[in-house]
Amino acid sequence: xxxxxxxxxxxxxxxxxxxxxxxxxxxxxxxxxxxxxxxxxxxxxxxxxxxxxxxxxxxxxxxxxxxxxxxxxxxxxxxxxxxxxxxxxxxxxxxxxxxxxxxxxxxxxxxxxxxxxxxxxxxxxxxxxxxxxxxxxxxxxxxxxxxxxxxxxxxxxxxxxxxxxxxxxxxxxxxxxxxxxxxxxxxxxxxxxxxxxxxxxxxxxxxxxxxxxxxxxxxxxxxxxxxxxxxxxxxxxxxxxxxxxxxxxxxxxxxxxxxxxxxxxxxxxxxxxxxxxxxxxxxxxxxxxxxxxxxxxxxxxxxxxxxxxxxxxxxxxxxxxxxxxxxxxxxxxxxxxxxxxxxxxxxxxxxxxxxxxxxxxxxxxxxxxxxxxxxxxxxxxxxxxxxxxxx
Ligand code: LMR
Numbered sequence: 001x002x003x004x005x006x007x008x009x010x011x012x013x014x015x016x017x018x019x020x021x022x023x024x025x026x027x028x029x030x031x032x033x034x035x036x037x038x039x040x041x042x043x044x045x046x047x048x049x050x051x052x053x054x055x056x057x058x059x060x061x062x063x064x065x066x067x068x069x070x071x072x073x074x075x076x077x078x079x080x081x082x083x084x085x086x087x088x089x090x091x092x093x094x095x096x097x098x099x100x101x102x103x104x105x106x107x108x109x110x111x112x113x114x115x116x117x118x119x120x121x122x123x124x125x126x127x128x129x130x131x132x133x134x135x136x137x138x139x140x141x142x143x144x145x146x147x148x149x150x151x152x153x154x155x156x157x158x159x160x161x162x163x164x165x166x167x168x169x170x171x172x173x174x175x176x177x178x179x180x181x182x183x184x185x186x187x188x189x190x191x192x193x194x195x196x197x198x199x200x201x202x203x204x205x206x207x208x209x210x211x212x213x214x215x216x217x218x219x220x221x222x223x224x225x226x227x228x229x230x231x232x233x234x235x236x237x238x239x240x241x242x243x244x245x246x247x248x249x250x251x252x253x254x255x256x257x258x259x260x261x262x263x264x265x266x267x268x269x270x271x272x273x274x275x276x277x278x279x280x281x282x283x284x285x286x287x288x289x290x291x292x293x294x295x296x297x298x299x300x301x302x303x304x305x306x307x308x309x310x311x312x313x314x315x316x317x318x319x320x321x322x323x324x325x326x327x328x329x330x331x332x333x334x335x336x337x338x339x340x341x342x343x344x345x346x347x348x349x350x351x352x353x354x355x356x357x358x359x360x361x362x363x364x365x366x367x368x369x370x371x372x373x374x375x376x377x378x379x380x381x382x383x384x385x386x387x388x389x390x391x
Protein backbone atom coordinates (compact mmCIF):
# COMPACT_ATOMS: atom_id res chain seq x y z
CA UNK A 1 0.00 0.00 0.00
CA UNK A 2 2.81 2.40 0.78
CA UNK A 3 3.76 2.78 -2.88
CA UNK A 4 0.77 5.15 -3.02
CA UNK A 5 2.60 7.73 -0.94
CA UNK A 6 3.94 10.58 -3.03
CA UNK A 7 6.85 12.70 -1.88
CA UNK A 8 5.65 15.54 0.38
CA UNK A 9 7.26 18.97 -0.04
CA UNK A 10 9.86 19.82 2.62
CA UNK A 11 8.81 22.10 5.48
CA UNK A 12 9.58 25.72 4.48
CA UNK A 13 11.57 26.32 7.70
CA UNK A 14 12.72 22.99 9.15
CA UNK A 15 13.28 21.56 5.63
CA UNK A 16 15.78 24.35 4.88
CA UNK A 17 17.40 23.69 8.23
CA UNK A 18 17.96 20.05 7.21
CA UNK A 19 19.51 21.12 3.87
CA UNK A 20 21.80 23.50 5.79
CA UNK A 21 23.01 20.68 8.07
CA UNK A 22 24.07 18.65 5.00
CA UNK A 23 25.78 21.56 3.23
CA UNK A 24 29.52 20.64 3.23
CA UNK A 25 30.84 24.17 2.56
CA UNK A 26 33.04 25.54 5.36
CA UNK A 27 31.51 29.01 5.26
CA UNK A 28 27.81 28.64 5.78
CA UNK A 29 25.41 30.52 7.99
CA UNK A 30 21.96 29.48 9.10
CA UNK A 31 19.51 32.39 9.41
CA UNK A 32 16.43 30.22 8.89
CA UNK A 33 14.90 28.52 11.94
CA UNK A 34 14.13 30.68 14.97
CA UNK A 35 16.71 29.65 17.52
CA UNK A 36 18.74 32.11 19.56
CA UNK A 37 22.51 32.08 18.98
CA UNK A 38 25.13 33.72 21.16
CA UNK A 39 27.92 35.81 19.61
CA UNK A 40 29.93 32.64 19.03
CA UNK A 41 27.07 31.20 16.96
CA UNK A 42 26.07 28.61 19.59
CA UNK A 43 22.61 27.94 20.98
CA UNK A 44 23.51 27.88 24.67
CA UNK A 45 21.87 26.09 27.58
CA UNK A 46 20.94 28.92 29.96
CA UNK A 47 22.78 28.97 33.29
CA UNK A 48 19.43 29.10 35.12
CA UNK A 49 18.41 25.93 33.24
CA UNK A 50 21.67 24.16 34.15
CA UNK A 51 21.19 25.02 37.82
CA UNK A 52 17.54 23.93 37.74
CA UNK A 53 18.55 20.64 36.11
CA UNK A 54 21.12 20.02 38.85
CA UNK A 55 18.45 20.62 41.46
CA UNK A 56 15.97 18.33 39.66
CA UNK A 57 18.63 15.60 39.38
CA UNK A 58 19.04 15.67 43.15
CA UNK A 59 15.39 15.93 44.12
CA UNK A 60 13.17 14.32 41.49
CA UNK A 61 11.56 11.18 42.86
CA UNK A 62 9.77 9.61 39.91
CA UNK A 63 9.36 9.48 36.17
CA UNK A 64 5.72 8.39 36.53
CA UNK A 65 3.08 9.92 34.29
CA UNK A 66 2.03 13.51 34.87
CA UNK A 67 -1.64 14.54 34.89
CA UNK A 68 -3.01 15.04 31.36
CA UNK A 69 -2.78 18.82 31.79
CA UNK A 70 0.67 18.70 33.44
CA UNK A 71 1.65 19.39 37.04
CA UNK A 72 -0.04 22.11 39.08
CA UNK A 73 3.30 23.59 40.16
CA UNK A 74 4.01 24.24 36.45
CA UNK A 75 0.56 25.51 35.41
CA UNK A 76 0.28 27.84 38.43
CA UNK A 77 3.66 29.43 37.72
CA UNK A 78 2.92 29.78 34.02
CA UNK A 79 -0.42 31.48 34.72
CA UNK A 80 1.40 34.06 36.82
CA UNK A 81 4.13 34.63 34.24
CA UNK A 82 1.68 35.14 31.38
CA UNK A 83 -1.26 36.82 33.12
CA UNK A 84 0.46 38.66 35.98
CA UNK A 85 0.10 38.15 39.73
CA UNK A 86 -3.31 39.79 40.11
CA UNK A 87 -5.38 37.80 37.64
CA UNK A 88 -8.44 35.82 38.75
CA UNK A 89 -6.85 32.41 38.08
CA UNK A 90 -10.12 30.61 38.82
CA UNK A 91 -11.17 31.59 35.28
CA UNK A 92 -8.16 29.96 33.63
CA UNK A 93 -7.85 26.37 32.43
CA UNK A 94 -4.17 25.66 31.77
CA UNK A 95 -2.30 22.70 30.33
CA UNK A 96 1.36 22.00 29.70
CA UNK A 97 1.68 21.15 26.01
CA UNK A 98 4.69 19.91 24.02
CA UNK A 99 5.88 23.31 22.80
CA UNK A 100 3.84 26.18 21.44
CA UNK A 101 2.84 24.07 18.45
CA UNK A 102 1.36 21.47 20.81
CA UNK A 103 -0.64 24.28 22.42
CA UNK A 104 -1.95 25.50 19.07
CA UNK A 105 -3.12 22.03 18.11
CA UNK A 106 -4.60 21.18 21.52
CA UNK A 107 -6.45 24.53 21.47
CA UNK A 108 -7.76 23.99 17.95
CA UNK A 109 -8.89 20.42 18.76
CA UNK A 110 -10.63 21.64 21.93
CA UNK A 111 -12.34 24.57 20.20
CA UNK A 112 -13.59 22.53 17.27
CA UNK A 113 -16.12 20.82 19.54
CA UNK A 114 -17.78 24.07 20.58
CA UNK A 115 -17.35 25.95 17.33
CA UNK A 116 -17.73 23.52 14.41
CA UNK A 117 -18.18 25.34 11.12
CA UNK A 118 -16.43 28.44 12.48
CA UNK A 119 -13.26 29.74 10.92
CA UNK A 120 -9.70 30.65 11.88
CA UNK A 121 -8.13 33.89 10.74
CA UNK A 122 -4.35 34.20 10.48
CA UNK A 123 -2.28 37.21 9.44
CA UNK A 124 -0.90 37.46 5.92
CA UNK A 125 1.91 36.52 6.26
CA UNK A 126 2.09 34.35 9.34
CA UNK A 127 4.27 31.57 10.74
CA UNK A 128 4.37 28.92 8.03
CA UNK A 129 2.89 26.23 10.31
CA UNK A 130 -0.23 28.12 11.48
CA UNK A 131 -2.26 27.26 8.39
CA UNK A 132 -1.23 23.63 8.54
CA UNK A 133 -2.02 23.18 12.24
CA UNK A 134 -5.47 24.81 12.14
CA UNK A 135 -6.39 23.03 8.91
CA UNK A 136 -5.23 19.68 10.26
CA UNK A 137 -7.53 20.24 13.24
CA UNK A 138 -10.42 20.77 10.80
CA UNK A 139 -10.88 24.54 10.61
CA UNK A 140 -11.18 26.54 7.40
CA UNK A 141 -8.33 29.08 7.52
CA UNK A 142 -8.61 32.61 6.12
CA UNK A 143 -6.00 35.33 6.18
CA UNK A 144 -6.31 38.98 7.16
CA UNK A 145 -4.22 41.84 5.77
CA UNK A 146 -1.08 42.54 7.81
CA UNK A 147 1.90 43.75 5.80
CA UNK A 148 1.65 47.09 3.97
CA UNK A 149 2.31 47.47 0.25
CA UNK A 150 5.96 48.53 0.81
CA UNK A 151 6.40 45.36 2.93
CA UNK A 152 8.01 47.38 5.68
CA UNK A 153 5.17 48.17 8.09
CA UNK A 154 1.71 47.21 9.30
CA UNK A 155 -1.34 47.69 7.08
CA UNK A 156 -3.49 48.45 10.12
CA UNK A 157 -6.36 50.03 8.16
CA UNK A 158 -6.48 47.02 5.84
CA UNK A 159 -6.44 44.63 8.81
CA UNK A 160 -9.32 46.40 10.58
CA UNK A 161 -11.32 46.85 7.40
CA UNK A 162 -11.07 43.19 6.51
CA UNK A 163 -12.00 41.85 9.94
CA UNK A 164 -14.88 44.34 10.19
CA UNK A 165 -16.25 43.45 6.77
CA UNK A 166 -15.58 39.73 6.59
CA UNK A 167 -15.33 38.49 10.19
CA UNK A 168 -18.24 36.49 11.55
CA UNK A 169 -19.30 35.94 15.17
CA UNK A 170 -17.45 32.97 16.64
CA UNK A 171 -14.51 33.15 14.23
CA UNK A 172 -11.15 32.77 15.97
CA UNK A 173 -8.46 35.32 15.14
CA UNK A 174 -4.87 34.26 15.64
CA UNK A 175 -2.80 37.22 16.86
CA UNK A 176 0.90 37.28 17.76
CA UNK A 177 1.17 38.97 21.16
CA UNK A 178 4.67 40.25 20.35
CA UNK A 179 7.56 39.75 17.92
CA UNK A 180 5.31 38.86 14.98
CA UNK A 181 6.63 35.83 13.13
CA UNK A 182 7.76 36.25 10.34
CA UNK A 183 7.75 40.06 10.01
CA UNK A 184 8.84 41.38 13.42
CA UNK A 185 6.15 44.07 12.95
CA UNK A 186 3.81 44.49 15.95
CA UNK A 187 0.76 46.76 16.41
CA UNK A 188 1.24 49.69 18.82
CA UNK A 189 -0.71 49.65 22.14
CA UNK A 190 -3.20 52.14 20.62
CA UNK A 191 -3.69 49.84 17.63
CA UNK A 192 -4.15 46.83 19.93
CA UNK A 193 -6.91 48.75 21.72
CA UNK A 194 -8.76 49.44 18.45
CA UNK A 195 -8.29 45.86 17.26
CA UNK A 196 -9.56 44.53 20.57
CA UNK A 197 -12.72 46.67 20.32
CA UNK A 198 -13.39 45.57 16.75
CA UNK A 199 -13.07 41.88 17.68
CA UNK A 200 -15.38 42.36 20.66
CA UNK A 201 -17.95 44.22 18.54
CA UNK A 202 -17.84 41.40 15.99
CA UNK A 203 -17.92 38.75 18.76
CA UNK A 204 -14.76 37.13 17.41
CA UNK A 205 -12.45 35.11 19.66
CA UNK A 206 -8.88 36.38 20.18
CA UNK A 207 -6.49 33.47 19.92
CA UNK A 208 -3.04 34.57 21.04
CA UNK A 209 0.19 32.95 19.93
CA UNK A 210 2.72 34.02 22.58
CA UNK A 211 5.95 32.32 21.55
CA UNK A 212 8.44 35.13 22.17
CA UNK A 213 7.65 36.57 25.61
CA UNK A 214 10.66 38.59 26.72
CA UNK A 215 12.21 39.00 23.26
CA UNK A 216 10.34 42.20 22.32
CA UNK A 217 10.45 44.78 25.11
CA UNK A 218 10.62 42.57 28.22
CA UNK A 219 8.70 39.78 29.95
CA UNK A 220 5.98 42.03 31.41
CA UNK A 221 5.89 44.58 28.57
CA UNK A 222 5.38 41.85 25.98
CA UNK A 223 2.25 40.62 27.80
CA UNK A 224 0.63 44.08 27.55
CA UNK A 225 -1.50 43.22 24.46
CA UNK A 226 -3.09 40.43 26.52
CA UNK A 227 -4.18 42.87 29.22
CA UNK A 228 -5.50 45.23 26.55
CA UNK A 229 -7.59 42.41 25.05
CA UNK A 230 -8.82 41.35 28.48
CA UNK A 231 -10.48 44.75 28.94
CA UNK A 232 -12.94 43.96 26.13
CA UNK A 233 -12.95 40.15 26.13
CA UNK A 234 -14.00 37.79 28.88
CA UNK A 235 -12.85 34.77 26.85
CA UNK A 236 -9.37 34.36 25.44
CA UNK A 237 -7.12 31.57 24.22
CA UNK A 238 -3.36 31.89 24.78
CA UNK A 239 -0.73 29.52 23.41
CA UNK A 240 2.60 30.08 25.13
CA UNK A 241 6.01 28.65 24.34
CA UNK A 242 9.14 28.30 26.47
CA UNK A 243 11.34 27.18 23.58
CA UNK A 244 12.83 30.61 23.08
CA UNK A 245 12.75 32.42 26.42
CA UNK A 246 14.09 29.39 28.34
CA UNK A 247 16.10 28.05 25.36
CA UNK A 248 14.27 24.74 25.81
CA UNK A 249 13.66 24.09 22.11
CA UNK A 250 14.07 20.31 22.14
CA UNK A 251 12.48 19.77 25.55
CA UNK A 252 9.12 20.80 24.06
CA UNK A 253 7.58 22.99 26.74
CA UNK A 254 4.58 25.17 26.02
CA UNK A 255 1.25 25.98 27.60
CA UNK A 256 -2.36 26.35 26.58
CA UNK A 257 -4.43 28.80 28.62
CA UNK A 258 -8.16 29.13 28.03
CA UNK A 259 -9.80 31.97 29.95
CA UNK A 260 -13.55 31.77 30.54
CA UNK A 261 -16.00 34.49 31.52
CA UNK A 262 -16.92 32.69 34.74
CA UNK A 263 -14.86 30.44 37.01
CA UNK A 264 -17.81 27.99 37.10
CA UNK A 265 -17.03 27.09 33.48
CA UNK A 266 -13.31 26.48 34.00
CA UNK A 267 -13.57 22.83 35.04
CA UNK A 268 -15.66 21.99 31.94
CA UNK A 269 -13.17 23.74 29.68
CA UNK A 270 -10.28 21.90 31.32
CA UNK A 271 -12.11 18.59 30.97
CA UNK A 272 -12.50 19.18 27.21
CA UNK A 273 -8.84 20.14 26.94
CA UNK A 274 -7.98 16.85 28.64
CA UNK A 275 -10.07 14.89 26.10
CA UNK A 276 -8.29 16.62 23.20
CA UNK A 277 -4.85 15.99 24.72
CA UNK A 278 -5.44 12.39 25.76
CA UNK A 279 -6.22 11.24 22.20
CA UNK A 280 -3.24 13.14 20.83
CA UNK A 281 -0.07 12.78 22.93
CA UNK A 282 -1.75 11.48 26.12
CA UNK A 283 0.15 13.55 28.68
CA UNK A 284 3.13 15.90 28.63
CA UNK A 285 6.86 15.15 29.04
CA UNK A 286 8.23 15.78 32.53
CA UNK A 287 11.74 17.15 32.17
CA UNK A 288 11.18 20.52 30.48
CA UNK A 289 8.15 21.18 32.64
CA UNK A 290 10.23 20.50 35.76
CA UNK A 291 12.88 22.97 34.57
CA UNK A 292 10.38 25.79 33.99
CA UNK A 293 8.53 25.12 37.26
CA UNK A 294 11.79 24.92 39.22
CA UNK A 295 13.08 28.22 37.84
CA UNK A 296 9.83 30.14 38.24
CA UNK A 297 9.26 28.95 41.80
CA UNK A 298 12.80 29.75 43.01
CA UNK A 299 13.39 33.51 43.52
CA UNK A 300 17.14 33.27 42.88
CA UNK A 301 16.84 31.12 39.77
CA UNK A 302 14.04 33.35 38.56
CA UNK A 303 16.22 36.42 38.94
CA UNK A 304 19.05 34.74 37.04
CA UNK A 305 16.69 33.59 34.30
CA UNK A 306 15.20 37.08 33.92
CA UNK A 307 18.67 38.54 33.48
CA UNK A 308 19.46 35.90 30.85
CA UNK A 309 16.27 36.76 28.93
CA UNK A 310 17.25 40.44 29.08
CA UNK A 311 20.73 39.61 27.74
CA UNK A 312 19.30 37.57 24.84
CA UNK A 313 16.95 40.42 23.91
CA UNK A 314 19.80 42.95 24.08
CA UNK A 315 22.01 40.84 21.81
CA UNK A 316 19.29 40.46 19.20
CA UNK A 317 18.67 44.17 19.20
CA UNK A 318 22.42 44.89 18.84
CA UNK A 319 22.57 42.60 15.81
CA UNK A 320 19.51 44.30 14.32
CA UNK A 321 21.15 47.73 14.71
CA UNK A 322 24.46 46.35 13.39
CA UNK A 323 22.74 44.99 10.28
CA UNK A 324 20.94 48.29 9.57
CA UNK A 325 24.20 50.23 9.97
CA UNK A 326 26.15 47.74 7.87
CA UNK A 327 23.61 48.07 5.07
CA UNK A 328 23.66 51.85 5.35
CA UNK A 329 27.46 51.82 4.84
CA UNK A 330 26.78 49.91 1.63
CA UNK A 331 24.25 52.52 0.46
CA UNK A 332 21.16 50.43 1.28
CA UNK A 333 18.34 51.70 3.47
CA UNK A 334 17.10 49.03 5.85
CA UNK A 335 16.11 51.53 8.55
CA UNK A 336 12.56 50.07 8.57
CA UNK A 337 14.00 47.09 10.47
CA UNK A 338 14.61 49.34 13.48
CA UNK A 339 10.98 49.31 14.60
CA UNK A 340 10.69 45.53 14.20
CA UNK A 341 10.95 43.34 17.30
CA UNK A 342 12.13 39.89 18.26
CA UNK A 343 14.07 37.23 16.44
CA UNK A 344 12.79 37.81 12.95
CA UNK A 345 12.78 40.46 10.30
CA UNK A 346 11.26 40.60 6.88
CA UNK A 347 14.10 41.94 4.77
CA UNK A 348 12.15 42.44 1.57
CA UNK A 349 14.46 39.97 -0.19
CA UNK A 350 12.55 37.70 -2.56
CA UNK A 351 12.74 33.93 -3.11
CA UNK A 352 15.24 34.31 -5.97
CA UNK A 353 17.56 36.45 -3.83
CA UNK A 354 17.20 34.00 -0.94
CA UNK A 355 18.17 31.16 -3.25
CA UNK A 356 21.13 33.14 -4.61
CA UNK A 357 22.36 33.81 -1.05
CA UNK A 358 22.20 30.09 -0.32
CA UNK A 359 23.82 28.88 -3.56
CA UNK A 360 26.51 31.56 -3.91
CA UNK A 361 27.25 32.59 -0.32
CA UNK A 362 26.16 29.71 1.87
CA UNK A 363 23.78 32.06 3.72
CA UNK A 364 20.45 30.42 4.40
CA UNK A 365 17.35 32.58 4.89
CA UNK A 366 13.68 31.58 4.52
CA UNK A 367 12.37 31.97 0.95
CA UNK A 368 9.96 34.71 2.04
CA UNK A 369 12.92 36.95 2.93
CA UNK A 370 12.64 36.31 6.68
CA UNK A 371 15.95 36.30 8.51
CA UNK A 372 16.64 35.14 12.03
CA UNK A 373 18.39 38.25 13.36
CA UNK A 374 19.44 36.20 16.41
CA UNK A 375 21.59 34.05 14.08
CA UNK A 376 23.89 36.97 13.19
CA UNK A 377 27.17 37.38 15.08
CA UNK A 378 29.82 40.13 15.25
CA UNK A 379 32.06 37.91 13.10
CA UNK A 380 29.52 37.24 10.36
CA UNK A 381 27.73 40.60 10.24
CA UNK A 382 30.00 42.26 7.66
CA UNK A 383 29.99 39.37 5.23
CA UNK A 384 26.20 39.01 5.55
CA UNK A 385 25.78 42.73 4.78
CA UNK A 386 28.11 42.36 1.74
CA UNK A 387 26.14 39.39 0.49
CA UNK A 388 22.72 40.99 1.04
CA UNK A 389 23.84 44.21 -0.66
CA UNK A 390 25.09 42.15 -3.62
CA UNK A 391 21.83 40.15 -3.72
C1 LMR B 1 10.48 29.43 13.47
O1 LMR B 1 9.53 30.09 13.03
O2 LMR B 1 11.57 29.33 12.89
C2 LMR B 1 10.32 28.74 14.80
O3 LMR B 1 9.07 29.00 15.34
C3 LMR B 1 10.65 27.30 14.75
C4 LMR B 1 9.67 26.48 13.96
O4 LMR B 1 9.24 25.45 14.50
O5 LMR B 1 9.34 26.82 12.83
